[in-house]
Amino acid sequence: MEIAPPRVTHRLTFRDAAEDDVPALVELVESAYRGESSRTGWTTESHILEGRRTNDDEVRGIIATPGGRLLVAEADGAIVACCQLERRGDAAYFGMFSVRPGHQGAGLGKTVIAEAERVAREEWGAGEMQMTVISVRAELIAFYERRGYARTGRMSPFPYGDERFGVPLRDDLEFELLVKTLRSDEG
Structure with missing residues (x-):
């Protein structure tokens, strides 16, 4: 018997991350991608990578980066998702996208992506959103394709030997x- 995922019925609020959020954001990212808790969600990387996904210093660096933001989504006062946005010329980079495993599969990720695209388009005037995804993550790539992102075939090497990446x-x-073209008529 298949069990339906939980339905997110609470209202989301979005804000920029602050220094006080660092421990909670590290825990969120780790829970979505690595370790046992990540296995309850579909975004886990634990079958291809071990070790840490991020740390306090990396998250602090993203928060402090000029031309960047770490967008936080809260529901009922708790952080349930986040994503990194960084200006890169005419484009915006989307990274460190994390949704708490217990909230995955209920539409929250789509809402966060839509807000990130709105910020990039309306607040920064970005014409394109870019992201990098580990190429063997077929299910994740398919999720992004359903959101309008296109594969480019442009590859960059995984940093083997650098345990900051796992x-x-x-x-x-x-x-x-x-990549995805961001048009002003999207909404």
Whole structure:
């Protein structure tokens, strides 16, 4: 018997991350991608990478980056999702996208992506959103394609040997650039 995912019925609020949020954001990112808790959601990378996904210093760096934001989504006063936005010329970069595993599959991720795209388009005037995804993550890439992102075939190497990105369990990892044109008539 298949159990339906929880339905998110509470109102989301969005804000920029603050220094006080760092521990909660690190915990959120880790819960979505690595370790046992990530296995309850569909975004886990635990089958391809071990080790940490981020740390306090990296999250602090993103918060402090000029031309960047770490967008936080809260529901009922609790952080349930986040994403990094960074200006890159005419484009915006979308990264560190995390949704708490217990909230995945209920539409929250789509809402966060839509807000990130709105910020990039309306507040920054970005014409394109860019992201990199580990190319073997077919289900995740398909999720982004359903949101209008296109595969470019432009690959960059995975940083093997740099444990800040995790400890690879396979030798075929690389990042693919995905892009989406942001039009002013989207909403």
